[in-house]
Every structure is written in structure tokens, then in C-alpha cells.
Amino acid sequence: MTSSIPSRVRLIDVGPRDGLQNEKTPVPAAVKIELVHRLQQAGLKEIEVTSYVSPKWVPQMADNHEVMSGITRQSGVAYSVLTPNLKGFDAAVLDQPDEIVVFGSASEAFSQRNINCSIAESIERFAPVVEAALAAGIRVRGAMSCTVGCPYEGDIAPERVAYLAGLLKGIGVQRVDVADTIGVGTPRKVQKALEATLQHFGIDDVSGHFHDTYGQALSNTLAALELGVWNYQSSVAGLGGCPYAKGATGNVATEDVVYMLHGMGVETGIDLDLLIDAGAYISGFLDRKPHSRAANALLTKRAG
Ligand code: HMG
Numbered sequence: 001m002t003s004s005i006p007s008r009v010r011l012i013d014v015g016p017r018d019g020l021q022n023e024k025t026p027v028p029a030a031v032k033i034e035l036v037h038r039l040q041q042a043g044l045k046e047i048e049v050t051s052y053v054s055p056k057w058v059p060q061m062a063d064n065h066e067v068m069s070g071i072t073r074q075s076g077v078a079y080s081v082l083t084p085n086l087k088g089f090d091a092a093v094l095d096q097p098d099e100i101v102v103f104g105s106a107s108e109a110f111s112q113r114n115i116n117c118s119i120a121e122s123i124e125r126f127a128p129v130v131e132a133a134l135a136a137g138i139r140v141r142g143a144m145s146c147t148v149g150c151p152y153e154g155d156i157a158p159e160r161v162a163y164l165a166g167l168l169k170g171i172g173v174q175r176v177d178v179a180d181t182i183g184v185g186t187p188r189k190v191q192k193a194l195e196a197t198l199q200h201f202g203i204d205d206v207s208g209h210f211h212d213t214y215g216q217a218l219s220n221t222l223a224a225l226e227l228g229v230w231n232y233q234s235s236v237a238g239l240g241g242c243p244y245a246k247g248a249t250g251n252v253a254t255e256d257v258v259y260m261l262h263g264m265g266v267e268t269g270i271d272l273d274l275l276i277d278a279g280a281y282i283s284g285f286l287d288r289k290p291h292s293r294a295a296n297a298l299l300t301k302r303a304g
């Protein structure tokens, strides 16, 4: 089994975006910028920084411009942002992201709740965004929510994931995230969602995005590794949750994924100690412990 596991993994830290979007406490732009700086110091090569969505829907991301323009960029690091429509893209492009993310859903009900339109309408909205981004030399990723389960519709069949992946491929999306938005997935179900996606995208262009609500995200990551998937989104300190998926907790903690991968001899390019410092920084601001078992264990060990 282990022979098929990739020897190297690329992590996209989505903490500043997916992580903080659901925080009730306003997080000042300066704190978000410092978090991004600490993540890049820790060796993250991809960081999902913010989203250009309606500030009425997601107030925490209203400072998108301030954050994106305040970062001291490091060469070799890619900064991505969410853009649900042309209005979002037009604002984002001024801040020169390396990659934009359109975000659709395998479930109709979640599409309506999250972006206020059907799956078909979302594709119509995304198409000109993708076209404009590619014309501007900006890479395009597509996030696919609810690929295993939906808070409103329950189980989601892999065929619906394949259908969405095909639509995204059709409009020019270059790579996709297979998201278990509410963390209900278990390893074999997650593998089915990934296999459905692999009907349309190559192995280098598929990433796992697993929320840890039911404590399955690390197991699901291992299951995805078994398929050869080597790109993952994770959130420093396990920050986060989606405002339109009630009760969903954050993504799998980056610290936990890095601890597991390094323990398996898989290369990430990340310095776990500096990553733990980044997680401790934002958790300190939010006045709580990191939602990462590995981080807390190592912080306790340090203190001792
Ligand atoms: P809408 O109401 O259908 O849009 O919202 P609209 O075009 O009718 O516009 C309504 C108002 O919003 C107007 O303002 C627009 O100007 C404004 P008003 O005239 O009322 O003052 N507006 C915007 N403002 C700023 N930026 C924009 C923008 N677009 C319109 N881009 C919309 C549609 C998509 C905008 C809305 O539903 C929205 O913002 N939703 C938020 C979605 C979101 O951020 N969800 C969380 C991120 S996705 C996620 O977490 C899942 C993921 O992690 C994967 C996973 O885990 O599943 C990626």
C-alpha cells in the first residue's frame, strides 16, 4: 500500500480565508497579514488569502483589498482568492492574485444557500470569470463543495461530483478541490468522490479539502494519498468552518497533516515548528488553543 503514496505533498493553507471567514470576532487586517507572513515563513508555498464576496454575506472578508495589498509577497509563494462572480473578479484582479477560485457545489441546495443560485446558474456566472482570469494570466481553481454529503440534502452520489467536475472542466477551470464541506466523509466515500473527479481532471490537478467535523479528515487524507492525490488544503490551527454549513468545523489542521506526513517520510517543505508558531499566534489572538492535536502536544512538550 505505502509504495503508491506520493513522496511529496503540496499544502495550500486556507486558514486566512476558510479559517477566518466564520469567526465572529472581527480579526483586523493587520493580524490576517501577519498570519500570512508567518505561514510563508513556515514554508507554505500556497496560501488562500481572502475572498471577494458580498460583505453583507461574509463580513469577515470585507477587508480583502487591505489584506491582499498589505502582504509582503515572497517569491515562489502563490496567493489565491475566492471570486464567485465578475464583480468579485474585477475587484480581485486589482490586487493581483496568482490564482482565483470559483466555488460550486455538487448539491443544489448548498449552491442556493452559499451563492444564491442553482448549479447551472453558477456555471454561467463562473464562465466569464474563468475566461477573464485566464486572459489576464491568472490561474483558475474550482472548489467543489458537498462532494460527500450536504447539510440540506444528505448523502451526495459520486455521479453528481463527476457531473460538476465535468462542468468546471468544460469552462476552463484548471484544477479542482474535492471538498467535504461538513466533514461527514469516511475514507472509502471520499475515495469515490475523488475517483469521480479524476474522470475529468488529472491526478496533479485534484486536491483534497477535508473539514474535520466528525474527526475523519486525517483518515480521509490518508485515503486520498492512497489514490496518489498529493495536493491538499488545510487550515493552520484547524481554524474555520463555512457560514452556510451550520455546525461544520474547520479544515483539518495543517499541523496535524504535516506531523502525519513527516512521520511517513513524505516531504512537504514545511517547518513544523514555525507552523506551530503561526497557529499559536492566531489562536492567541482568538483567545483559544489551536484545534490541532499535534500542535497542542508539541506546545506542551515545549513548555515542559
Ligand atoms: P446575490 O445576492 O445573489 O448577488 O449574491 P447579486 O449579484 O444579486 O448582488 C447583491 C448585492 O451583493 C449587490 O449589492 C451586489 O453589489 C453585491 P447591493 O446592491 O445589495 O448593495 N455583490 C458583491 N459585493 C462584493 N463582492 C461580490 C459581490 N457580488 C455581488 N463579489 C454572492 C451572490 C455570491 C455575491 C453571495 O451569495 C455571496 O457573497 N455569498 C458568499 C459565499 C461565500 O463566501 N461562502 C463561503 C466561501 S465558500 C466555502 O467556504 C466552501 C469551500 O471552502 C469549499 C468547501 O469546504 O465546501 C470553498
Ligand code: MG
Binding pocket: 018, 179, 181, 209, 211, 242, 251
Ligand atoms: Mg471549506
